[in-house]
Amino acid sequence: MAAIQWQAKEFSKRTEIPCLFCCDSEDIPLDADLASAIFRIFQEILTNISKHAGASNVKVKLSENDGWVFLEAIDNGRGIRESDMNKPGSFGIRGMRERCQQLGGNLYANGIPEKETCVIIQIPVNGKE
Numbered sequence: 001m002a003a004i005q006w007q008a009k010e011f012s013k014r015t016e017i018p019c020l021f022c023c024d025s026e027d028i029p030l031d032a033d034l035a036s037a038i039f040r041i042f043q044e045i046l047t048n049i050s051k052h053a054g055a056s057n058v059k060v061k062l063s064e065n066d067g068w069v070f071l072e073a074i075d076n077g078r079g080i081r082e083s084d085m086n087k088p089g090s091f092g093i094r095g096m097r098e099r100c101q102q103l104g105g106n107l108y109a110n111g112i113p114e115k116e117t118c119v120i121i122q123i124p125v126n127g128k129e
Contacts, residue, residue: 001023001025001028001062003035003039004021004023004038004039004042004060004071005021005023007039007042007043007046008021008046008058008060011046011050014050017049017055017056018056018057018058019057019059019060020059020060021060022059022061022062023061023063024061025064028062028063028064028125030069034069034103037099038069038121038123041071041099041121042060042071042073044092044096045073045096046058046073047092048092048093049073049075049077052077052080052084053075053078053080053117054077055077055078055117056077057075057076058074058075058076059073059074060072060073060074067125068124068125069123069124069125071121072118072119073118073119073120074117074118074119075116075117076115076116077116077117078113078114078117079111079112079113079114079117080110080111080117084111085109093109100122100123103124104123105122105123106121106122107119107120107121108120108122
């Protein structure tokens with residue numbers, strides 16, 4: 001949680017795009033490998049926002065519910081399109097999705113044109129379900 005909060009602040013400093021972070025818990029118990037994987041996925045989400053979204057703000061929520069950890073990132077940019085996610089050179093989203101699946105989870109990405117993109121990852125806290 002602290003690393004994601006720190007990365008959100010660094011993103012805001014570097015890009016001048018406000019990134020509001022919230023978490024519904026003081027601590028989410030994750031092993032080091034899972035925490036690292038979630039952090040890397042989060043970094044890729046922020047990279048995609050800075051490169052492609054044209055956003056002026058980002059909201060990030062980290063939570064845990066019924067043995068699953070959820071990370072949700074919403075930006076107010078151009079809105080990802082299905083065609084963006086299926087481009088042959090679109091390795092960022094494909095890589096994030098594959099990493100989530102290797103951990104027994106999923107990645108969902110949805111965009112509303114010229115309004116927002118929402119990316120949600122869900123991964124079981126104790127490894128593959």
